[in-house]
Amino acid sequence: MSVDPVAHRKQIEKFISRMPSLSTTVGKVMEICSRADASPNELNKVISLDPVLTGQVLKLINSAYYSLVNKVTSLTRAITMLGLNTVKNMALSTAIIKTVAGVKKSRVLPVSHFWAHSISVGVSAKLLAQSKDIPVMEREEFFIAGLLHDLGKIPYGDEYAEVIRVAGAEQVPLIDVERELLGIDHQEVGLLIADKWKLNEAISQCIGFHHNPQSSRDTVRRQTAFVALGNIYSNIYDIGYAGDIYPAEQTLNHLLAMTGLDWQEFVTIRTNIEAEIEKAQIFLQI
Structure with a gap:
């Protein structure tokens, strides 16, 4: 297959420019949550004007993903319990998943398998972070970053079939x-998509450097390494499918060192991962 790299880049950039922007409500949610003085009341005012988003927040907090004992019916209480950052990430991820569902181009990565892989990476990154006692709210961002890490595969067309074929035949990493x-x-x-949607630094860096976390910014390098490990884990154990069946496993020891994990901690998340993936399906359902 012969592809003109310059023409192909322009084609990709054109596709991204035509992708829908995220909703005004999500934009306002992200703007509020980026401020140090943001309050749950401010967020409540914005979300309550959007019945769909309000329903999504309440559905999520009452799902098995959070396993709360009592049902939460108040949006204000939901925001207070979940925290501003979690609500922001929930609004962002559900909006992106909905947008991507309408524009996904390549037929060589089936949607259901693609998102199964993405959820597995998010859950794996979160469970690995949990084993190192990273705070709950931070782990939530690890999950979202893992969920969205492969957004860059969305604009590729059917030419991607040849990429997958060659990677499989030569047994080399897809990238x-x-x-x-x-x-x-x-x-x-x-990264082009992250820039269009003005995603935050942590998520953008995980999207742009999950195959080489050492090149990501210092402030989020460890988080990017956790997402990279989640990606390798999901590929090794064939959870979902995003085309990369021969990941660069030689980088595994380096990533373990970056995160402070050992091999035993890496493999023992297997006991919890299926149940956690099942709970996380709510993100696709809302």
Whole structure:
């Protein structure tokens, strides 16, 4: 397959420019939560004007994902219990999933398998972070970053079939073949999407550097490494499918060192992962 890298990049950029913007409500939610003095009351005012988003917040907090004993019916209480950052991430992720569902281009990565992989990466990153006693609210951002890490694969068209075929035939990481055949890899494409949607630094860096966390910014390098480990874990155990069946496992020891994990901690999340993935399906359902 012969692809003109310059023309292909322009095609990708054109596709991204035509992708819908996130809703005004989600934009306001992100703006409020980016301020140090943001309050639950402010967030409540914005979300309560959007019945769909209000329903999503309440459905999520009452789902098995949070396993609360008593049902929460008040939006204000839901925001207070979940925290501003979690509500922001929930609004952001559900909006992105809905948007992506309407524009997904390539037929070589079936939607259900793609999101199964994405959820697994998010859950794996979260469980690995949990084993290192990272605070609950921070772990939630690890999950969202893992859930969205492969956004850059969305704009690729059917030419991606050849990328997957070559990666499988030569038993090499998918990202290496993307660069060789298409001239632009899904991390770089993902950063273009993250910029369009003004995603925060942590999520953007995880999208743009989950195959080489050492190149990410110092402030979020460890989080990016957790997402990278979640990605390798999900590929090794064939949870979902995003085309990368020969990940660069030689980087595993380096990533373990970056996160402070050992091999035993890496493999023992297997006992909890299926139940956690099942709970996390709520993000696709709302």
